[in-house]
Amino acid sequence: MFRLLFVILTLGLSTSIEDHPLRLSLCEIEYTSSKQILSINLKLFLTDVNEAILFDPYSKELAFCQPNESAQANKMLMNYVNQFFYVKTNRKLVALKIKSKKLSGDGENTALWIYFEHQQSSPLTSLEIKNAVFTDLFFDQNNIVYVHVNGKSKSLMLNKKTSVHQLKF
Numbered sequence: 282m283f284r285l286l287f288v289i290l291t292l293g294l295s296t297s298i299e300d301h302p303l304r305l306s307l308c309e310i311e312y313t314s315s316k317q318i319l320s321i322n323l324k325l326f327l328t329d330v331n332e333a334i335l336f337d338p339y340s341k342e343l344a345f346c347q348p349n350e351s352a353q354a355n356k357m358l359m360n361y362v363n364q365f366f367y368v369k370t371n372r373k374l375v376a377l378k379i380k381s382k383k384l385s386g387d388g389e390n391t392a393l394w395i396y397f398e399h400q401q402s403s404p405l406t407s408l409e410i411k412n413a414v415f416t417d418l419f420f421d422q423n424n425i426v427y428v429h430v431n432g433k434s435k436s437l438m439l440n441k442k443t444s445v446h447q448l449k450f
Contacts, residue, residue, distance in 0.1 A: 303423070304329075304415065304419045304421050304422040304423060305326075305422075305423055305424070305425060306323065306324060306325050306326070306329075306412065306414050306415065306422075306423075306424045306425070307323075307324040307424075307425050307426075307427075308321065308322065308323050308324070308366075308410070308412055308424065308425070308426045308427070309321075309322045309426075309427045309429070310322075310368065310408070310410065310426065310427070310428045310429070311428075311429040311430075312401060312405055312408075312429070312430045312431070313430075313431060313432075314404060314405065314431055317400060317401055317402050318398055318399070318400060318401065319368070319370060319375065319398070319399040319400075319401045319405075320396070320397070320398050320399075321368060321375075321377070321396075321397040321398075321399070322394060322395070322396050322397075323362070323366070323394070323395045323396075323397070323414075324392050324393070324394050324395075325392065325393050325395070325414060325415075326389075326390070326391070326392055326393075327345065327384065327391040327392060327393050328389060328391070329414075329415050329418070329419075330345070330358070330361075330393050331343070332415075332418055333361050333414075333415060333417070333418055334357050334358065334361050343357065343358075345358075345382060345384065345393050346382050346383055346384045346393070355379055358379075358395070359377065359379065361414075362377065362395070362414065363377065365411070365412070365413040365414045365415075365416070365417065365444075366411060366412050366413070366414055367409075367410075367411045368399075368408065368409070368410055368411075369407075369408070369409040369410075370399070370401055370405055370407070370408055371403060371405065371406050371407055372407060372409070375397075375399045376399075377397050378397065379395060379396070379397065380396045380397055380398050381396045382394060382395050382396065383396075405430060405450055406449065406450055407447060407448065407449050407450065408428065408430070408447070408448045408450070409445065409446070409447040409448075410426055410428070410437070410439070410445065410446055410447075410448075411439075411444055411445045412424040412426055412439045412444060413439070413440075413441065413444035416440060416441035416444065420441065422440060422441065423438055423439070423440050424438070424439040424440065424444075425437070425438055425439075426438075426439060426446070428448060430448075430450055431450075435448060
């Protein structure tokens with residue numbers, strides 16, 4: 282399973298044609314009880330972000346992670362993300378606040394990484410993830426989620442039909 286996901290990601294993130302061939306996002310969630318921190322990393326193609334927020338995949342208006350980044354960029358980004366993405370720990374919604382962002386890749390394969398952290402002081406008994414980003418735009422959007430909790434890992438493939446998954450520990 283991990284090998285197949287790696288191949289899909291490698292092909293989808295390394296091919297450079299006009300539109301990236303696979304509609305993917307990647308989310309990695311990690312929790313270690315000794316640190317009591319839940320980290321959430323969300324990787325989105327920048328053209329998809331611009332399409333979702335501004336209806337123009339090639340827009341430079343928000344200029345994420347650039348010196349001229351729009352004052353409204355984070356607000357507009359979080360308005361979109363909060364409609365289509367959430368994490369619940371022990372049935373409580375995690376309030377997502379951007380810790381940091383960065384860009385990676387180039388051209389059509391430029392990705393926007395968004396990093397969130399949440400203090401999780403009570404033991405983690407359940408985790409619910411909704412990842413429906415870009416499913417409103419693309420019928421073939423798939424959202425890969427890797428969850429690492431206290432050294433154990435699980436991978437999920439979420440999409441328009443199945444956008445929510447719950448794990449119990």
